[in-house]
Amino acid sequence: AQKITQTQPGMFVQEKEAVTLDCTYDTSDPSYGLFWYKQPSSGEMIFLIYQGSYDQQNATEGRYSLNFQKARKSANLVISASQLGDSAMYFCAMRGSGYSTLTFGKGTMLLVSP
Amino acid sequence: SQTIHQWPATLVQPVGSPLSLECTVEGTSNPNLYWYRQAAGRGLQLLFYSVGIGQISSEVPQNLSASRPQDRQFILSSKKLLLSDSGFYLCAWRAGWTGGDEQYFGPGTRLTVT
Numbered sequence: 312a313q314k315i316t317q318t319q320p321g322m323f324v325q326e327k328e329a330v331t332l333d334c335t336y337d338t339s340d341p342s343y344g345l346f347w348y349k350q351p352s353s354g355e356m357i358f359l360i361y362q363g364s365y366d367q368q369n370a371t372e373g374r375y376s377l378n379f380q381k382a383r384k385s386a387n388l389v390i391s392a393s394q395l396g397d398s399a400m401y402f403c404a405m406r407g408s409g410y411s412t413l414t415f416g417k418g419t420m421l422l423v424s425p
Numbered sequence: 426s427q428t429i430h431q432w433p434a435t436l437v438q439p440v441g442s443p444l445s446l447e448c449t450v451e452g453t454s455n456p457n458l459y460w461y462r463q464a465a466g467r468g469l470q471l472l473f474y475s476v477g478i479g480q481i482s483s484e485v486p487q488n489l490s491a492s493r494p495q496d497r498q499f500i501l502s503s504k505k506l507l508l509s510d511s512g513f514y515l516c517a518w519r520a521g522w523t524g525g526d527e528q529y530f531g532p533g534t535r536l537t538v539t
Binding site for chain 2: 344346348353354355356357358361363402404406411412413414415416417418
């Protein structure tokens with residue numbers, strides 16, 4: 312069974328600073344995928360970034376990058392140059408085996424202050 | 426481009442009443458479809474997923490059921506709602522076998538059972 316752990320219930324960052332949101336995972340599958348989603352107050356889940364377990368390079372998408380450390384089983388999200396609009400819940404998720412079901416962590420609330 | 430719709434956006438229902446939530450996807454064929462529930466302040470729990478018409482897999486035993494009468498339509502139902510069914514229900518789609526692993530979510534339905 313897969314497990315995702317997000318140990319930070321809340322994080323605060325000032326605008327224009329970088330922030331790292333932690334995610335550790337546990338799986339026995341040799342092949343897996345890791346995802347980050349953003350959930351603003353509206354409730355919609357927005358896909359941010361994906362990292363495959365065999366990808367050699369860390370994934371990047373604009374201001375988002377995924378710090379993938381396979382040996383440590385961690386997949387931290389780094390947001391550079393935070394913006395006020397980045398205030399939201401952030402969820403780490405892992406693809407399971409079979410039909411690509413996702414297991415989600417409990418989330419981290421990020422608040423960006425001016 | 427692909428679009429996913431959910432309705433209704435909000436719903437207040439008494440205990441013991443039936444439920445029907447609908448999800449439709451546009452702009453893609455043969456998607457994998459998913460129903461998730463999010464309790465207040467919690468992560469997402471996968472309820473059902475479907476890889477094709479009439480094919481439903483249940484992840485959690487409960488008084489809910491799902492159906493996929495058409496390729497791009499996914500319905501979540503209950504014959505008699507419980508108080509514990511309150512939550513935020515999210516539908517998601519993923520491209521079929523030839524697509525990537527990421528799931529894309531609809532706007533959600535906020536259900537309150539009174």
